[in-house]
Amino acid sequence: MKSYASIAAVVALLACVPLLTASNVALNFMVVALLIALVGQGWNVLGGYGGQYSFGHAAFFGTGAYVTAILQVHYGLNAWLGLVIGIAAGALIGAITGALSFRSGLRGSYFALVTLAFAEVLRIVASVAPITGAGVGTLIKLDLRWETFQFQSRAPFYWIILAFVAASLVLVKLMEGSRFGAYLVAVRENEDAAKAVGIDVLRVKLAAMTLSAAITAAGGCFYAQYFLFLDAGIAYGPWISVEALLAPIIGGIGTVYGPLLGALVVKTLGEVTKLATGDAPGLDLVIYGCVLILVVAFAPQGIAGLLRRRA
Numbered sequence: 001m002k003s004y005a006s007i008a009a010v011v012a013l014l015a016c017v018p019l020l021t022a023s024n025v026a027l028n029f030m031v032v033a034l035l036i037a038l039v040g041q042g043w044n045v046l047g048g049y050g051g052q053y054s055f056g057h058a059a060f061f062g063t064g065a066y067v068t069a070i071l072q073v074h075y076g077l078n079a080w081l082g083l084v085i086g087i088a089a090g091a092l093i094g095a096i097t098g099a100l101s102f103r104s105g106l107r108g109s110y111f112a113l114v115t116l117a118f119a120e121v122l123r124i125v126a127s128v129a130p131i132t133g134a135g136v137g138t139l140i141k142l143d144l145r146w147e148t149f150q151f152q153s154r155a156p157f158y159w160i161i162l163a164f165v166a167a168s169l170v171l172v173k174l175m176e177g178s179r180f181g182a183y184l185v186a187v188r189e190n191e192d193a194a195k196a197v198g199i200d201v202l203r204v205k206l207a208a209m210t211l212s213a214a215i216t217a218a219g220g221c222f223y224a225q226y227f228l229f230l231d232a233g234i235a236y237g238p239w240i241s242v243e244a245l246l247a248p249i250i251g252g253i254g255t256v257y258g259p260l261l262g263a264l265v266v267k268t269l270g271e272v273t274k275l276a277t278g279d280a281p282g283l284d285l286v287i288y289g290c291v292l293i294l295v296v297a298f299a300p301q302g303i304a305g306l307l308r309r310r311a
Helices: 002-015 024-049 058-075 079-103 108-128 155-176 179-189 191-196 201-227 238-251 258-277 283-298 302-310
Strands: none
Touching: 002 155, 024 155, 024 179, 024 201, 024 238, 024 258, 058 079, 058 108, 058 201, 058 238, 079 108, 079 201, 108 238, 155 179, 155 201, 179 191, 179 201, 191 201, 238 258, 238 283, 238 302, 258 283, 258 302
């Protein structure tokens, strides 16, 4: 119960941000940071707890984003229902990717490359398919109403993405204390030993992949509603796969709060770099790379590990 109380305290503290500032710049910064935290938590389920490192979480993010956008633009479906279907579609892509990869016995770098390939294939398909707008992209019509998941200010968006992050924190905490979570960690530590003691390794990894994809797809659905525009490079581009793995690795891989801490640090670094260098192209990636090297070399358990040791 103490852990859940800490989650409630963190969420309550973050929920006060729109009450303290009405700045669109500050709120947009926090919305994007929480979006990265959500996607990072999705990666953390599979990579942090399951030890299955993916380089292609853009496949799930983009699927969620495109499905919810296409259902609204081409079929007039309610945005909230489109959100649910988008999450389900992302989970389905995750299950298919996992089934093809894990049944083939792919691990380590081979699995990482396969996930990257899936994301790239989907990007190419989205860049030429008429239903996605091909090279032009998909634009969701501006209609500022609650029913359409569009609002006059950024504050409602902030509270919604915070609710998603809060749900992911609780979900991962529940997973940590469950039998499934124990099985997943056992698979991460030694897959052959886990199989020897009777754990259905394929089923555990497939469940983790599906759950990870669903959380990531939720981030994609939110992105579509927040920015109201998608193209193949945005939805399935490598940027989101990089952000998804950077946040938990920097914040603390295999921990509940790691993705949230990492996302706030990554976004802050990005903004500070832009202010200091005048938005020099590619410099933020150089900074990310340097930070990642430092974390791996001197704090392999991330910021969460450092805080735990301090405590």
